[in-house]
Amino acid sequence: MEKEILISIKDLYKTYRSGDIYTPVLKGVNFDIFKGEFICILGESGSGKSTILNIIGGLVNADSGSIKFKNKEIINLSEKELTKHRRNNIGYIFQNYNLLPSLTAKQNLDIIAELTNSPADSEEMLKSVGLEDKIKSYPSQLSGGQQQRVSIARALIKKPILILADEPTAALDCETSKEVLEVFENVVKNGTTLVVVTHNENITKMANRIIKLRNGIVYKTIENENPIKAKELEW
Amino acid sequence: MKKTAWIELFNNIKHTFVSFLAILLFIACASALFVGIHWTINSISLCIQKEYDNGDMYNYKVQSNIGFTDDIVKELAKSEYIDEIEPFHETFRFFKLNNEPYQAKVLLLTEELNSPLRVDGNLPSKIGEAAIDSHFAKQKGIKKGDKLKLETNQFVNPVGLLTDEFEITAIIDTADYMGKYEDTNGFSFASYANVNSVIYLSKESFNNDVFGKYFGFYIKSDKLNDTETLSDEYTDKSSDIKTKIEDLINTTASKYINIDKEILSKQYTITERNHNASLFGLKCVRDTFIKMQYSLVTLFIIISLLVCYSTLSRIVHDQSVLIGMKKAQGFSTGKILLPFIIYSELAAIIGVVVGIAVGYFVIEPITVNSVKQSFMFGEFVPYYNISNVIFIFLLILFLVFATVFIACYDLSSKKAHILLVGEESENKKTYDWIEKLPIIRGLSTFTKSAAKSCFENKRRVIATIIGVIGSTALIVSALTMYINLDKSLRINFKNITNYDKTILFEEKASKEKIENALDNKGYKYTESLYTFGTTTLKNKENIFTTVYVVDNPNFYDFLHLRNIDGDSEEKAQNGIWVNIAYAESNNAKKGDTLKFTDALGCLHNFKIEGVYDYYLMNYQIVMTKQTFENEFADRKYEPNIFLIESNNVEFEDFKNDFASIEGITSLQDYYVSQENLFESFLLIARAVVAVYLLLSVLLAVFILLNLYTMFVREKKNEIIILMINGYERKSVEKYFYIDTLILTIIGIIVGTAVGTINGKMSLDSFNNNATHFLNKINIPACLIGVLFSFTLSFIMCKIALKKVKGFECSDISTD
Secondary structure (H helix, E strand, O other), X not given: OOOOEEEEEEEEEEEEEEOXXXXXXEEEEEEEEEOXXXXXXXXXXXXXXXXXXXXXXXXXXXXXXXXXXXXXXXXXXXXXXXXXXXXXXXXXXXXXXXXXXOOOHHHHHHHHHOOOOXXXXXXXXXXXXXXXXXXXXXXXXXXXHHHHHHHHHHHHOOOOOEEEEEOOOOOOOHHHHHHHHHXXXXXXXXXXXXXXXXXXOOHHHHOOEEEEEEOOEEEEEEEOOOOOOHHHOOO | OOHHHXXXXXXXXXXXXXXXXXXXXXXXXXXXXXXXXXXXHHHHHHHHHHHHHHOOOOOEEEEEEEEEEHHHHHHHOOOOOOOXXXXXXXXXXXXXXXXXXXXXXXXXXXXXXXXXXXXXXXXXXOOOEEEEEHHHHHHHOOOOOOEEEOEOOOOOOOOOEOOOEEEEEEEEEXXXXXXXXXXXXXEEOOOOEEOOEEEEEOHHHEOHHHXXXXXEEEEEOHXXXXXXXXXXXXXXXXXXXXXXXXXXXXXXXXXXXXXXXXXXXXXXXXXXXXHOHHHHHHHHHHHHHHHHHHHHHHHHHHHXXXXXXXXXXXXXXXXXXXXXXHHHOOOOHHHHHHXXXXXXXXXXXXXXXXXXXXHHHHHHHHHHHHHOOOEOXXXXXXXXXXXXXXXXXXXXXXXXXXXXXXXXXXXXXXXXXXXXXXXXXOOOOOOHHHHHOHHHHOOOHHHHHHHHHOOOOHHHHHHHHHHXXXXXXXXXXXXXXXXXXXXXXXXXXXXXXOOOEEEEEOOOOOHHHHHHHHHHHOOEEEEEEEEEEEEEOOOOOOEEEEEEEEOXXXXXXXXXXXXXXXXXXXXXXXXXXXXXXXXXHHOOOXXXXXXXXXXXXXXXXXXXXXXXXXXXXXXXXXXXXXXXXXXXXXXXXXXXXXXXXXXXXXXXXXXXXXXXXXXXXXXXXXXXXXXXXXXXXXXXXXXXXXXXXXXXXXXXXXXXXXXXXXXXXXXXXHHHHHHHOOOOHHHHHHHHHHHHHHHHHHXXXXXXXXXXXXXXXXXXXXXXXXXXXXXXXXXXXXXXXHHHHHHHHHHHHHHHHHHHHHOOHHXXXXX
């Protein structure tokens, strides 16, 4: 069966400027992301992996090139259109969870659910990440792993097509990381596309495809015919 | 402090220069006002003292129509309480300039006491020579060499002059008549109109028969030499000596004039130097300064401390990670706080130095000179006091230190690891109860979240609310004060006083002709007997008071005695009614006895029957014909004034209507004269309103903007999280608007109450001793204040939110 392309990236360039100093980060990146796929973007610090994630998510605009999301160009969209793109299509997960500290776990989901017409049920969503007993807990009352699971539930509450995760386990220990990755496993199983940026090669074993970046270009794409389960991971 | 700490300090100043300047300027204003007004008050006292010393001002002036003989004066001079005594004469005349009549008080030029000051020309020494007061001369363009014809027209004028043609040989000032307002010169009892000018003649111009039986005498007592006239000590000493002198006069005069002591004591008056009519006005001004001094200085100090607090809170908040790093490196709390303390104290020290300089070199001379617009008291005598300087320095330094400590201590006392990872890591209170409030329960999570944020950072929230309270209170109090002042005049002419013009006429005038002229023009009018005198209540000082004697119920259509305390006016047959200004200033109420000294110096006792509402500027009493004739057995009720309702016809047209009628001594545009008096208060009120509005805006700019900016920065990460998840910028701005709305509403409610109270208190400081202003809660003032403050708060929020426009989704914290 032919895979359906969700995102198509062509000749992507991005340079950051700080005063008179110009730092080219992406120097012509090309790759596609298929629907329902689990992709890991791997690379060293400064290789441009987070920048790609931000451009796909509409947080930053590229200098040149093309990103087609469901065949629609998202480069050079207006701020309003990018906001709509993020609201309707994207769920975000951050390394440091970025939960709203004054809201409970459930409220952290509800505040995002209020953006869409048919969101998932927040309590069900927390149950699905194993936090049914932490609904009324505040972020400061949760462990790192629990916070990250709330963050995943928050990303899923809008029922997005694509989830972008930037170093989601970098702040977690091994066992907690596995718990989080198990949630990811279920996300992909339910048909959501997942793009994870990481420098942890172990996670890549779970992915369908690994895109390796070096010096702002894709220098290697690895197809993983037999992705393993999170429980089987060792590091 | 080490070199690096200095660098840090100067960097802080560089990056927050506007806030540094704001602290400095507010402290400078507070210090300048404190020393400026305080020293002005003292400078005025020094100027007056100098004027009194140079003018050989009497300590007591004794006046009576009984005639004090040389024997009495000689015997009194032997008293241990009297070191100098000099008799004088006083009479009244009128003269015409460009066909306009003017009233003159004519005095004998004395040689020892009450000497003329600033003499331009030669003092009169021959018959037909006169000296005139400089203020009137300047106003009317009278010069040396000008001729005046002094005419007389009344039966009560025992002092005769040898001629009525006079040449002005000198233009002078005297310490006795330093007021530039006509009513401080007294009333002419030859005409019952204000004395416009004071004229001095040498003894050569007086009839020989008046010497040896004087109208009065000046007394100087060396026991009061070393005491400053305006001090409380002088008041006490002077009052004691006055009692002794009264006893002495009663004993001595009754011996030479065959009259009972008891009766004699009611036939003369003693005016103390510090109860002089011009000084009374000046003391009113001084009292206003004293009241304003503390309220204004307190206001500026509170605002500067708030600016200091909000600035320091923001700096410390912005540097929380740096503080965490310092703690981790082993810096003590003291060392961490030191740059912030020096930052604020530096602004405070410069502010106080600048303020003291401005107070001494600018405020003091300008204020004293502005007072000199209304009073003549010679050269400005600068005043300063080192202990005031030390006091304001120590007070400001201490208050600023305490403020910095409160603003910084909380953050600097936190653990290093908490500061290093940002405040969010800290265990926070959850404020779940807010969500349970019925008003909040049904709202969206977004709105609930914004509402809860109002309680997250208590100090920010309290400071913001205080900022809004201050801003609202300033506007509401300024407008309450201004509208009440402005309304006082109109409400009086609408509800109480139904006449706008008056005609004073003498006995020989044809009342019928005046009435015919009034009827022809269709003016409504009523008649009354208008007189004046001084009143004393509960041994307080003598107060100049005007009197209406009523014999016609029609009078009460023109002056409604709106009842405040007492029965209706018809029942007040045997006593008097006093206006509210008199009652308030003297703490008088129904049943009190008021001592009234008439123009001839005779004492009468009246029982107060009622107090009536009144908002114009004088002490006024009303009595019936029956009361008048019972007390003044020798005087018949003869009307001498018409109160006229002309519907504000032009005064020039009004004057023309009566130009041909003889015997009219004074035509007055009563409404316009009151309007002019009120205008001087409105001018000050407008200046205060402008200052308050400016302060309100500055408060918003330097406090609210600081705090809103701090809040936006504090919430930056949360804003970006919401934006990343699909919230539009406009939607996240609502988050701040909700916060602003809640805090602004709380601030506005409290601020309106504080403003109303403060407005009423500020209005009290405007109340001079002769005026009671309307002092009510003013709904338009509150509404305008609410609207203005609300707008100001949201403008500041909007400006702070401009920072949101600079926030990019990629700025999300990835630590």
